[in-house]
Amino acid sequence: MVATVIYHKKVSIDQIGGQPGGGSPLLGEPLAIEFANTRYAVRGRFREGIDTPDHLTAWLRDHSPAPGPGLLVDAAEVETFRALREAIRGLCQACVDARSGDGKHVEVLNAAAAAAAQWPQLRCAGSAYAVSEHTRGNGADTALAAIARDAIGILGGPLRNQIRACQAPGCVLFFVKDHPRRRWCSAGCGNRARAARHYQRHRATVP
Ligand SMILES: [Zn+2]
Numbered sequence: 001m002v003a004t005v006i007y008h009k010k011v012s013i014d015q016i017g018g019q020p021g022g023g024s025p026l027l028g029e030p031l032a033i034e035f036a037n038t039r040y041a042v043r044g045r046f047r048e049g050i051d052t053p054d055h056l057t058a059w060l061r062d063h064s065p066a067p068g069p070g071l072l073v074d075a076a077e078v079e080t081f082r083a084l085r086e087a088i089r090g091l092c093q094a095c096v097d098a099r100s101g102d103g104k105h106v107e108v109l110n111a112a113a114a115a116a117a118q119w120p121q122l123r124c125a126g127s128a129y130a131v132s133e134h135t136r137g138n139g140a141d142t143a144l145a146a147i148a149r150d151a152i153g154i155l156g157g158p159l160r161n162q163i164r165a166c167q168a169p170g171c172v173l174f175f176v177k178d179h180p181r182r183r184w185c186s187a188g189c190g191n192r193a194r195a196a197r198h199y200q201r202h203r204a205t206v207p
Pocket residue numbers: 166167168171172173184185186189
């Protein structure tokens with residue numbers, strides 16, 4: 001099943017066409033992959049999905065890696081999150097290329113995972129128990145660590161073999177292949193790729 005690409009805050013491609021920043025794709029991928037895709041492209045031109053603290057705050061709230069009130073980020077934290085994103089993108093690309101990842105990217109990822117310790121706590125709930133996760137980190141650190149932990153789980157487990165880079169013209173998104181026939185990040189990219197192939201074939205047959 002190929003996902004349908006929609007854009008953060010229901011911002012259409014046409015609306016973001018002339019405005020860099022925000023509007024990251026929402027593919028329904030695992031948290032870390034979705035975060036990697038906040039650097040995306042429209043018609044072959046790179047876009048920055050977390051250009052400002054407001055973009056990052058909105059993205060984190062909507063993806064809930066650190067639920068709860070009080071999530072505020074500043075410009076320095078935007079840089080920290082972007083560094084994590086580039087590390088995840090670099091390591092995903094290394095998976096796609098079947099080569100070992102950059103040690104510096106691994107360092108950035110591990111540092112982010114350690115930004116906020118988290119531990120489970122048990123609580124009596126009638127005749128059963130409830131488990132909740134606790135941290136002493138602030139909202140931004142907790143979110144950074146949650147994204148990094150998700151990335152470590154993917155890259156360090158069997159899903160690493162399913163990471164793909166979309167091959168549609170001009171697309172730079174990653175996805176986790178969840179169906180044997182899935183080749184594109186979204187149905188829209190599949191359509192564009194088929195149209196491009198059709199155009200190439202047609203050109204090749206016209207003298
Ligand atoms: Zn794509």
